[in-house]
Amino acid sequence: MQYKNITITDNGYGGYGVGTLGSGKKVFVPFAVTGDVVNIELTEDKKNFSYGKIVEIVKPSLLRDEEPYCPHIGVCGGCLFGNIKYSEQVNIKKQIVLQNFKDFEGFKIDDIFVQNPLRYRIKCSIKLKEGGFGFYKFNSREFIKVDDCPIISENIIKKVKDLSEISQDLTELNFIENTEGEVISNIDNIGYVAFDTFFGELLVSANSFFQGNRYLLDKLQQKACSLIGKGGNILELYCGNGFFTVGLAKSAKAILAVDFDREAIKLARLADIQNTKFLRYDLNRHFAPSFKFDSLFVDPSRQGLSKSVIKLIRDKLPEEIVYVSCNPTTMKRDIKNISEFYNIREFYIFDMFPNTYHIESVARLERK
Numbered sequence: 458m459q460y461k462n463i464t465i466t467d468n469g470y471g472g473y474g475v476g477t478l479g480s481g482k483k484v485f486v487p488f489a490v491t492g493d494v495v496n497i498e499l500t501e502d503k504k505n506f507s508y509g510k511i512v513e514i515v516k517p518s519l520l521r522d523e524e525p526y527c528p529h530i531g532v533c534g535g536c537l538f539g540n541i542k543y544s545e546q547v548n549i550k551k552q553i554v555l556q557n558f559k560d561f562e563g564f565k566i567d568d569i570f571v572q573n574p575l576r577y578r579i580k581c582s583i584k585l586k587e588g589g590f591g592f593y594k595f596n597s598r599e600f601i602k603v604d605d606c607p608i609i610s611e612n613i614i615k616k617v618k619d620l621s622e623i624s625q626d627l628t629e630l631n632f633i634e635n636t637e638g639e640v641i642s643n644i645d646n647i648g649y650v651a652f653d654t655f656f657g658e659l660l661v662s663a664n665s666f667f668q669g670n671r672y673l674l675d676k677l678q679q680k681a682c683s684l685i686g687k688g689g690n691i692l693e694l695y696c697g698n699g700f701f702t703v704g705l706a707k708s709a710k711a712i713l714a715v716d717f718d719r720e721a722i723k724l725a726r727l728a729d730i731q732n733t734k735f736l737r738y739d740l741n742r743h744f745a746p747s748f749k750f751d752s753l754f755v756d757p758s759r760q761g762l763s764k765s766v767i768k769l770i771r772d773k774l775p776e777e778i779v780y781v782s783c784n785p786t787t788m789k790r791d792i793k794n795i796s797e798f799y800n801i802r803e804f805y806i807f808d809m810f811p812n813t814y815h816i817e818s819v820a821r822l823e824r825k
């Protein structure tokens with residue numbers, strides 16, 4: 458069913474443009490931009506809201522980028538904000554965060570860190586098929602072949618091109634590029650490479666998580682580590698290969714750092730990180746360490762903190778918590794869950810994923 462002249466009033470988390478149908482029902486439209494007037498077709502009609510797709514842009518938003526950097530924007534599932542001017546993307550992300558935390562009295566964003574929005578990605582997964590490479594179309598399993606991906610580093614693209622020449626059936630490979638420009642994939646014989654960060658050398662592999670934005674990762678590391686008080690014991694949860702641990706360890710008395718990824722913990726233990734015990738443990742399970750800590754540092758994946766971590770916080774009530782998050786929705790849920798005990802003292806946004814809808818935030822919470 459088609460609807461004409463729908464005005465897009467908002468871009469929400471998830472990247473969709475939001476409009477209202479004549480019935481008053483909200484409709485979520487991918488690749489629509491705040492300020493657009495569009496004709497749409499409904500793709501899914503639910504009880505309280507619908508999804509639609511653009512059939513025609515009647516009047517384009519002034520926020521749209523007139524010369525998008527990639528011909529696949531609007532089709533490829535990678536860059537949902539790629540058709541929006543970069544400064545406006547940042548503004549939209551800021552509004553999403555402010556809206557998300559609107560129930561927290563006095564909430565403010567202290568700073569937003571941005572950098573070059575192209576060629577920033579040094580950690581990614583890419584699909585190879587029939588002598589080429591590419592990605593899935595938005596919301597589908599349909600492969601689209603591309604010649605380039607302008608948000609990924611040149612060195613990774615070069616390696617993908619070399620590998621894809623011999624590919625036939627669909628395969629997905631993981632890549633990481635280190636600070637020397639060396640690229641490894643998960644089919645290489647070499648398991649890991651050294652990576653220089655502001656606080657010291659780490660070991661990274663193509664299979665384990667690593668911060669993906671080469672221009673902002675040092676700043677993120679410095680800022681997040683600077684928010685924790687010096688000289689105390691720190692419990693660090695979701696530590697990965699030690700990206701923050703290496704900085705926290707410079708001024709902590711002792712750290713217990715926890716993650717369930719076998720490879721990440723192996724790499725963390727191999728790096729030269731002082732005063733730290735790395736523990737491999739699934740934080741979805743009951744967790745009650747005997748380690749006494751003054752501060753808590755957490756950096757969970759999109760799902761946010763597990764119930765057992767929330768329980769641990771409520772039982773131990775550390776003086777301060779630094780929460781690094783890639784999902785403002787679960788971050789808000791978790792902070793709300795402990796808000797009777799904590800105030801948000803500082804809040805930062807790092808645009809680690811330009812041109813996508815993803816938002817990285819860092820909050821410092823202090824005991825009331």
Ligand SMILES: C[S@@+](CC[C@H](N)C(=O)[O-])C[C@H]1O[C@@H](n2cnc3c(N)ncnc32)[C@H](O)[C@@H]1O
Pocket residue numbers: 666667668695696697698699700701715716717718721738739740741756757758763783
């Ligand atoms: C966003 S990454 C952060 C990693 C690290 N702090 C960094 O900046 O590189 C989230 C980490 O949480 C870990 N993780 C996810 N679920 C977990 C769980 N249930 N128990 C323990 N670790 C988990 C992942 O293995 C991953 O390393």
